[in-house]
Amino acid sequence: MAEPLPLCYLNGAFLPLREARISPLDRGFLYADGVYEVMPVYAGRPFRLAEHCARLARSLAELRMEDPMSGAEWRAMMAQLIERNGGGDQYLYWQVTRGAEWGRNHAPLPVVPRTIFAFCAPLPVAPPELLERGLACITAQDTRWARCDVKSVALLANVLLRQLSVDAGAAETILLRNGELTEASAAAVHVVVHGELRTPPQTARVLPGTTRGVIEELAERIGLRHRPVRVTEAQLRGAEEVWLSAATRELAPVTRLDGRPIGTGTPGPVWRRMYEEFQRYKQALTAAPW
Numbered sequence: 001m002a003e004p005l006p007l008c009y010l011n012g013a014f015l016p017l018r019e020a021r022i023s024p025l026d027r028g029f030l031y032a033d034g035v036y037e038v039m040p041v042y043a044g045r046p047f048r049l050a051e052h053c054a055r056l057a058r059s060l061a062e063l064r065m066e067d068p069m070s071g072a073e074w075r076a077m078m079a080q081l082i083e084r085n086g087g088g089d090q091y092l093y094w095q096v097t098r099g100a101e102w103g104r105n106h107a108p109l110p111v112v113p114r115t116i117f118a119f120c121a122p123l124p125v126a127p128p129e130l131l132e133r134g135l136a137c138i139t140a141q142d143t144r145w146a147r148c149d150v151k152s153v154a155l156l157a158n159v160l161l162r163q164l165s166v167d168a169g170a171a172e173t174i175l176l177r178n179g180e181l182t183e184a185s186a187a188a189v190h191v192v193v194h195g196e197l198r199t200p201p202q203t204a205r206v207l208p209g210t211t212r213g214v215i216e217e218l219a220e221r222i223g224l225r226h227r228p229v230r231v232t233e234a235q236l237r238g239a240e241e242v243w244l245s246a247a248t249r250e251l252a253p254v255t256r257l258d259g260r261p262i263g264t265g266t267p268g269p270v271w272r273r274m275y276e277e278f279q280r281y282k283q284a285l286t287a288a289p290w
Contacts (some may be wrong), residue, residue, distance in 0.1 A: 001124065005085035008119040009077055009094075014084060017119055026115050028097025030104055032154035034115070035059035036095035038247045039210075040123055043286045044087035046078060047247075051210045058208075059151045060096060068096060068114040077118065085120045091248050094118035095153055124248050131275075134255030134267045135171040135244065139233075140164050142175035142182045142205070149204045161185040172244060174236070174257065177205060181231040184244055187252075188212040189231075192241035192270050197226035211245040218277045224270065241268035251275050 008017040027033035037056045040047045053074055057067045069077070078092060099112035144157040162185040165173040173185045181200050183189050188209040190199045197219055200206055219226040236242065240263045242254040251274060253267035 002122040004119050004121040005090065007081065007084045008117065009081050010117050011113075011115060014080065020117070022115055022117070023100035025102065025104065026097055026100040027110075028095070028115060028153060031106075032152060033063070034095055034097030034153045035063060035151050036093065036153050037151065039092050040247050040250075041082055041088075041090040041092055041120070042123075042282055043089065044082055045286055045288075045290050046082070046092065047282070047285065048210050048214065049075065049078070049290065051213060055151060055208060055210060056094075056096070062147070062150045063098070063152075064109060065096070065098060065114070068116060081118055081120060089123040090120045091123050092118060092120050097153070126250070126252065130252060131267065134253040134262075136169070136256040136259075137172045137174050137184070137242075137244075137254050138165050138168050138170045138258055139174050139176055139236075142177040144175075147204055148182070148207055149202070151207060158185045171252075172254075174242075174254075176233055176236075179233050181233070181236050182206055183209075187244040187246040187249060189236075189254075190215065190243040190245060191231055191236055191239040192243075192268065193231075193235055193239055195225065195240070195270070197224055197270070198229050198231055198235075199226070200231055201228040209245060211247055211250065214278065214281070215245055215251065215274065218274060218281060222273060222277050224274070239263070241271050243271055243274075251278050 004017055006016055007014055008020050010020045035056060037052045039052045053071055060067055095117050097115040099114050101110040101112050140161055161173045165171060172187060174189055175182045175184060181189055182205050190197055199212060202208055216226060242262045244252045244254060253271045255262050255265050255267060
């Protein structure tokens with residue numbers, strides 16, 4: 001990953017990222033008591049801002065916190081941060097923690113000012129070989145906590161699961177729980193079975209992915225049958241195509257799983273059709289005001 005861009009936002013101020021400091025008593029630091037979002041920015045324009053802000057507000061509500069900013073305030077802060085970091089293609093990370101209290105107490109939940117932090121980094125570009133050859137992935141048992149629908153900063157389980165793929169020389173770890181697909185360590189997973197796009201239903205075990213939402217909308221646009229439905233391990237391994245979707249990955253084809261080919265072992269025709277539609281959608285949004 002490229003180094004982050006130089007300026008960040010912290011509690012009302014724009015400052016060099018290397019100079020940003022928080023209290024060691026911040027509950028995000030002590031308890032992972034906070035939530036976050038990651039959003040791509042194309043040509044200086046945030047992608048699906050309303051959907052990301054809505055998901056942040058939902059995650060905060062699940063942690064019994066109110067959103068500390070209005071939609072207009074988030075928008076204004078992000079516009080400045082993107083511009084101060086040069087515009088163009090970036091991704092924007094932002095998080096809200098419950099804040100710092102004087103001491104360390106599990107409960108009651110303290111009434112303290114929230115800690116709000118955001119920074120930008122260059123948006124990763126998919127190399128040509130990924131589009132031609134796809135990704136190799138591995139599988140592992142889903143060992144994450146029971147509220148994966150909350151985009152929590154508590155990501156240790158995800159980090160360790162992702163490290164398994166690094167150790168195996170693979171791109172991502174696809175997760176299974178009780179013989180069924182959930183998602184990947186840092187992406188949603190879609191499978192094509194009998195020409196139909198299937199994605200695990202939204203439950204507490206699955207993050208409501210914003211890129212997943214785009215794919216479902218675009219499936220309607222191009223006439224691709226799709227539905228949220230339970231996907232068994234056997235269906236995953238026997239799928240015609242498998243895709244990953246994420247904010248900084250867009251839509252990536254998986255062509256090998258645990259050393260065995262998916263389908264023909266090359267990016268499939270349904271993925272190519274969706275990928276091309278995704279690029280058209282991005283270009284249309286980039287030309288529109290936000």
